[in-house]
Amino acid sequence: MKNEQDQLDRLLRSAAEARRNAPAHDDSTVPWTLEQRVLASLRRVAPSAEPGWLLPVIRGAFASASLIVMASAALYFAHPMGQQADSAAQIPANEMAFADIPVSQMFVSTP
Amino acid sequence: MTEDELNVAECLDRVRKGDESSVRALMQHLHPLVMKIVRSHRPRRMEEEDLAQMIYTKVFTRLEQYEGKVPFTHWVSRVAVNTCLSAIKAEASRPEWRFADLGEEEQVVVENLAATTDDLDAAHQAGSSELVTKLMETLSPEDRLVLQALHLEGRSVAEIQEMTGWSGALVKVRAFRARHKLRKALKKLLAERSP
Structure with a gap:
């Protein structure tokens, strides 16, 4: 066990020494390609250039339009005038029927 | 460049407002630290620059998570280490050498x-x-x-x-x-x- 630990220690010491002797990298400047790649990825995730006030206005307009549609529907079904207007729309057909009656009766009654 | 030479707090404010020149200055400041971590903990099949890009993108897109309780460089090194660990895990290669x-x-x-x-x-x-x-x-x-x-x-x-x-x-x-x-x-x- 002690021998195994000693072997591992010697191996790690030698690897650490190799690391210390390795040529140093020059990281003083960011490579241009890396800089551009990072900036491009940030531009992709950044919010779009639309004016900030546009989105709330669009949302407000959509909400108002929905409200108007719902209110109109509610008024139509709730108010009796609406249904009366519908029935009034069918009167012309009845009127024609009524108008036909006297005419037909007139023809029937004439000898 | 030390934290004193570059006013990190001011720089972070400008980065949050989308100032690209501040992003460049901060990258320049962090580069030696990030590259040291990348070289030590890079998966075998991944390029250094790819991993560095992942780290910088994470740092700049998650700036709102930095609360200023620890020095900025400590926070960045944690982000860098965690990114490297995730990349190594994603590689999912644990060979058994003979x-x-x-x-x-x-x-x-x-x-x-x-x-x-x-x-x-x-x-x-x-x-x-x-x-x-x-x-x-x-x-x-x-x-x-x-x-x-x-x-x-x-x-x-x-x-x-x-x-x-x-x-x-x-x-x-x-x-x-x-x-x-x-x-x-x-x-x-x-x-x-x-x-």
Whole structure:
């Protein structure tokens, strides 16, 4: 066990020494390609250039339009005038029927 | 460039407002630190620049998570370390090395370890470095990180705590277990070599 630990220690010491002797990298400047790649990825995730006030206005307009549609529907079904207007729309057909009656009766009654 | 030379707080404010020149200045400030971590904890099949880009993008898109309780460089090194660990995990490669799979220099190192009790000489440093890299690939990313920082980079437990955010006890326990696994892997190689 002690021998195994000693072997591992010697191996790690030698690897650490190799690391210390390795040529140093020059990281003083960011490579241009890396800089551009990072900036491009940030531009992709950044919010779009639309004016900030546009989105709330669009949302407000959509909400108002929905409200108007719902209110109109509610008024139509709730108010009796609406249904009366519908029935009034069918009167012309009845009127024609009524108008036909006297005419037909007139023809029937004439000898 | 130290934190004093670059006013990090002011720079961060400008970065949050989308100022690209401040992003460049901050990258320049962080580059030596980020590249040091990337070189130490990079998965074998990933390019350094790809990993560095992932780290910088994470740092700049998650700036709102930085609360200023620790120095900015500590926070960045934690982000960098976690990104490297995730990349190593994603690679999902834990090869099991056999003596016959080793290169000639690595085999000589194993023979030397078995034959003598002296320290390995300078001629075997490259082989021992490659052998350690291969043996560490058999460990989990966290174990690898601890052993690399402790034994190859010569960092203290406190420095590893700063870098990873782990507790001192966790660092020590991980190092102990990782050393045990590494010893076992080396023992296997020593047993496999021809007598």
